[in-house]
Amino acid sequence: MPHAYDLLDVAAFKDKHCLKWHHYPRDVLPLWVADMDFPTAEPIKEALVEQASSNNLGYPVWKGLPGLIESAVEHLKSHNWHIEAADVHLLNGIIPGLYLASLACASEGEEVIIQSPIYPPFMMAVNETRRVPLYNQLRRNNDRWEIDFEHLESLLTPATRLLMLCNPHNPTGHVYSREELEKLAEFVLRHRLWVVSDELHSDLIYPGYKHIPFASLNPELAQRTITLFGPTKSFNIAGLKIGFMIVQNHALLSRLRKLAHGLVWGPNVMAQAASIAAYRQGQEWLADTVQYLDGNRKLIADFLADCLPQVRYLEPKGTYLAWLDFSALELGDNLHNFLLNKAQVGLNPGPSYGPGGEGFARLNFATSRAIVQEALERIHQAVKTER
Numbered sequence: 001m002p003h004a005y006d007l008l009d010v011a012a013f014k015d016k017h018c019l020k021w022h023h024y025p026r027d028v029l030p031l032w033v034a035d036m037d038f039p040t041a042e043p044i045k046e047a048l049v050e051q052a053s054s055n056n057l058g059y060p061v062w063k064g065l066p067g068l069i070e071s072a073v074e075h076l077k078s079h080n081w082h083i084e085a086a087d088v089h090l091l092n093g094i095i096p097g098l099y100l101a102s103l104a105c106a107s108e109g110e111e112v113i114i115q116s117p118i119y120p121p122f123m124m125a126v127n128e129t130r131r132v133p134l135y136n137q138l139r140r141n142n143d144r145w146e147i148d149f150e151h152l153e154s155l156l157t158p159a160t161r162l163l164m165l166c167n168p169h170n171p172t173g174h175v176y177s178r179e180e181l182e183k184l185a186e187f188v189l190r191h192r193l194w195v196v197s198d199e200l201h202s203d204l205i206y207p208g209y210k211h212i213p214f215a216s217l218n219p220e221l222a223q224r225t226i227t228l229f230g231p232t233k234s235f236n237i238a239g240l241k242i243g244f245m246i247v248q249n250h251a252l253l254s255r256l257r258k259l260a261h262g263l264v265w266g267p268n269v270m271a272q273a274a275s276i277a278a279y280r281q282g283q284e285w286l287a288d289t290v291q292y293l294d295g296n297r298k299l300i301a302d303f304l305a306d307c308l309p310q311v312r313y314l315e316p317k318g319t320y321l322a323w324l325d326f327s328a329l330e331l332g333d334n335l336h337n338f339l340l341n342k343a344q345v346g347l348n349p350g351p352s353y354g355p356g357g358e359g360f361a362r363l364n365f366a367t368s369r370a371i372v373q374e375a376l377e378r379i380h381q382a383v384k385t386e387r
């Protein structure tokens with residue numbers, strides 16, 4: 001029996017008013033920005049309807065709707081992290097947390113380590129707050145991505161203050177192992193760095209891998225870490241804008257609060273209602289969705305191995321993002337235009353992910369198998385014609 005996600009209708013998407021389907025021309029298959037094409041989980045829709053019907057759309061209390069913080073605390077227990085409700089703080093998105101971390105943990109002109117290639121707002125947060133990025137490129141070691149620890153050590157100067165971690169990593173889909181995180185923790189503590197750990201994709205993990213919250217490794221590290229997470233990627237509700245920030249260091253929290261004052265707000269009530277429903281009643285939807293995504297992840301591996309071996313791909317361990325290495329095609333700066341104009345697929349251009357992104361493109365496979373297959377066939381045809 002086909003899965004409900006197999007029956008998604010491209011024609012209907014083309015008339016949907018959303019960024020994903022309205023950025024590129026109509027003939028292009030858009031597999032770019034990190035939204036899923038899947039229908040919203042029923043418990044989330046019900047919670048939104050209930051909140052809208054409750055005549056309670058006024059200002060929420062500071063700690064949010066009853067159950068909001070508690071549902072996040074309970075959720076983190078599923079990642080083996082036991083924290084106090086008082087250490088959970090509300091944000092209207094994850095990106096504001098990246099900017100706040102850059103402002104709070106380094107001064108103007110001081111340095112921030114970024115593991116590139118990386119989701120572009122990491123670099124924007126550092127550059128736009130006039131901190132200095134130090135790039136430590138992830139490197140490919142056979143069947144996995146890994147941190148280049150030697151290069152990491154060599155980067156450090158007396159002005160280095162903050163390390164930015166993205167786990168699971170966007171765009172490679174790498175899920176850091178305990179061993180890697182422990183080695184990184186040792187580095188962080190030895191050099192007395194601050195850390196901001198963006199764990200937004202941590203519920204999108206494939207069988208055989210496990211998400212470990214960085215701050216859960218040890219209490220000393222927890223004192224130096226700002227953790228960002230939330231339901232928006234895993235439950236496909238990014239338009240609602242909500243994020244959680246875990247800060248267990250009171251001095252750091254008070255700096256973050258001062259910087260946020262008047263600029264960064266908590267999430268709106270609809271987002272809060274959706275988040276509670278996601279964490280408390282969305283697990284069945286999530287498990288089914290991850291299983292479907294796993295099938296897409298394998299479809300890409302099989303297709304590329306059979307038809308396009310020139311395109312290198314390491315199956316992501318988490319996320320619904322495929323980081324595709326087109327460098328063997330030697331298209332240089334023309335890769336994005338080639339994919340867009342010749343193949344008519346809209347992907348995220350690799351160079352926008354900073355050093356290490358050249359020759360790559362990011363494909364979002366959170367859509368029906370038929371759409372993923374169609375996109376791959378279009379790329380295959382375009383490559384054959386180009387030869």
Ligand SMILES: Cc1ncc(COP(=O)(O)O)c(C=O)c1O
Nearest residue numbers: 034093094095119170198200243
């Ligand atoms: C790793 C990561 N962090 C943050 C965001 C954006 O989060 P928000 O829309 O809540 O600011 C994304 C969006 O794709 C992401 O992949």
